[in-house]
Amino acid sequence: MQFHGTAKVNSIGHLEIGGIDTVKLAEQYGTPLYIYDVALIRERARSFKRTFESLGIKAQVAYASKAFSTVAMVQLAAEEGLSLDVVSGGELYTAMAAGFPPEKIHFHGNNKSLEELDMAIEKEIGCFVVDNFYELEMLNDLCLAKGKQVNVLLRVTPGIEAHTHDYILTGQEDSKFGFGLQNGQADEAVEAALKSKNLKLLGVHCHIGSQIFETTGFLLAAKKIFEKLNGWKKEKSFEPTVLNLGGGFGIRYTSEDDPIPASQYVEEIIDEVKKQAKRFDMKVPEIWIEPGRSLVGDAGTTLYRIGSRKEVPNVRQYVAVDGGMSDNIRPALYQAKYEAILANKALEEPEETVSIAGKACESGDMLIWDLPLPKAGSTDILAVFCTGAYGYSMANNYNRIPRPAVVFVENGKERLVVKRETFEDMVRLDLPLEERVNK
Ligand SMILES: Cc1ncc(COP(=O)(O)O)c(C=O)c1O
Numbered sequence: 001m002q003f004h005g006t007a008k009v010n011s012i013g014h015l016e017i018g019g020i021d022t023v024k025l026a027e028q029y030g031t032p033l034y035i036y037d038v039a040l041i042r043e044r045a046r047s048f049k050r051t052f053e054s055l056g057i058k059a060q061v062a063y064a065s066k067a068f069s070t071v072a073m074v075q076l077a078a079e080e081g082l083s084l085d086v087v088s089g090g091e092l093y094t095a096m097a098a099g100f101p102p103e104k105i106h107f108h109g110n111n112k113s114l115e116e117l118d119m120a121i122e123k124e125i126g127c128f129v130v131d132n133f134y135e136l137e138m139l140n141d142l143c144l145a146k147g148k149q150v151n152v153l154l155r156v157t158p159g160i161e162a163h164t165h166d167y168i169l170t171g172q173e174d175s176k177f178g179f180g181l182q183n184g185q186a187d188e189a190v191e192a193a194l195k196s197k198n199l200k201l202l203g204v205h206c207h208i209g210s211q212i213f214e215t216t217g218f219l220l221a222a223k224k225i226f227e228k229l230n231g232w233k234k235e236k237s238f239e240p241t242v243l244n245l246g247g248g249f250g251i252r253y254t255s256e257d258d259p260i261p262a263s264q265y266v267e268e269i270i271d272e273v274k275k276q277a278k279r280f281d282m283k284v285p286e287i288w289i290e291p292g293r294s295l296v297g298d299a300g301t302t303l304y305r306i307g308s309r310k311e312v313p314n315v316r317q318y319v320a321v322d323g324g325m326s327d328n329i330r331p332a333l334y335q336a337k338y339e340a341i342l343a344n345k346a347l348e349e350p351e352e353t354v355s356i357a358g359k360a361c362e363s364g365d366m367l368i369w370d371l372p373l374p375k376a377g378s379t380d381i382l383a384v385f386c387t388g389a390y391g392y393s394m395a396n397n398y399n400r401i402p403r404p405a406v407v408f409v410e411n412g413k414e415r416l417v418v419k420r421e422t423f424e425d426m427v428r429l430d431l432p433l434e435e436r437v438n439k
Pocket residue numbers: 064067085108207209210211246247248249290291292293294389
């Protein structure tokens with residue numbers, strides 16, 4: 001198996017990450033446990049930034065914090081000079097609690113509330129990515145009332161949807177997000193934004209999908225947007241200073257995945273933007289991107305303790321772990337695939353093929369089907385790779401299972417960055433029936 005980042009097998013045959021024995025981490029912090037390879041996150045961030053810098057392009061690399069939003073992670077993004085994409089009051093609050101520079105925060109979302117917009121205006125964040133007419137009006141009215149001006153990008157749907165190797169041209173632009181580029185909505189939104197004294201229109205944003213392994217979709221989106229920009233330049237004398245092409249860069253979850261390096265996405269995007277700008281005699285705008293998964297996905301590993309087994313004769317062996325869809329809902333939600341090893345038997349050859357079941361009361365709570373493993377029992381620790389994105393951030397308390405702790409590892413040092421939830425946390429917000437209280 002090809003390991004990610006600093007992961008390797010140490011001298012006693014255990015999986016080591018960031019210079020720390022993961023079996024020891026499991027003993028110390030309990031399981032399930034999320035571990036993040038900080039050096040790998042830094043490397044990923046630097047490679048995106050370096051490519052823009054080396055090509056002399058003004059850019060912002062905004063970490064899409066929905067992938068994994070905690071105070072420590074946001075602080076790490078700040079250390080690496082990233083900007084930050086937030087999509088809710090909660091993510092914005094986390095960013096502020098982390099001391100993230102507000103001017104580098106971009107606020108997304110298709111249904112931002114009045115309170116969320118108000119909070120973001122008060123915090124003087126860097127940019128609002130406006131998604132629809134309802135928000136455009138609400139933001140304008142709020143700014144007017146407060147006597148403030150804010151930066152905005154308009155999110156457009158260019159009619160391209162990309163998934164892994166495929167990209168689909170969706171003529172009807174059927175998406176809950178953004179202003180349709182072809183159906184007149186984007187033109188109307190630009191008109192309204194330009195009219196407002198309280199909104200400073202920087203440019204446009206699009207996000208065409210996730211876990212994308214090719215550049216074609218990004219390039220096509222840039223081309224379609226520029227064709228529209230050309231019209232706006234002529235008709236409205238508007239030229240953007242910013243073009244945000246979103247996130248979605250693919251990573252290797254399993255040996256079936258073969259992503260291209262971050263630098264290649266960036267280089268090809270820059271080439272296309274330059275080409276289109278030249279084609280329409282426009283200035284090359286600042287390019288913003290919003291990687292989430294590709295910054296933190298393969299830096300995360302989840303450790304579980306092996307528990308019960310069930311054999312269905314002649315069919316399969318189920319091996320259950322002490323977590324599952326409560327800490328990683330992706331397999332249940334969209335059949336996501338993962339690879340795993342026994343962290344304490346990292347050098348041993350597989351002896352059997354098992355299917356890894358979660359502990360939740362759902363038949364669909366299966367983490368991995370048909371995984372070759374050495375003989376696994378209750379003293380063993382399963383390490384599932386590539387769980388860094390949309391794992392913790394989508395974790396839930398189904399079956400009142402407490403959410404795991406999160407530990408950062410780097411250069412032989414570990415740091416607990418999220419505490420494990422307790423059973424007390426499970427009832428912390430619950431209120432008893434009134435009459436029982438009085439008895
Ligand atoms: C607007 C926007 N930007 C960025 C991202 C990050 O995508 P990824 O984690 O695939 O890079 C998403 C993911 O849903 C998104 O909706």
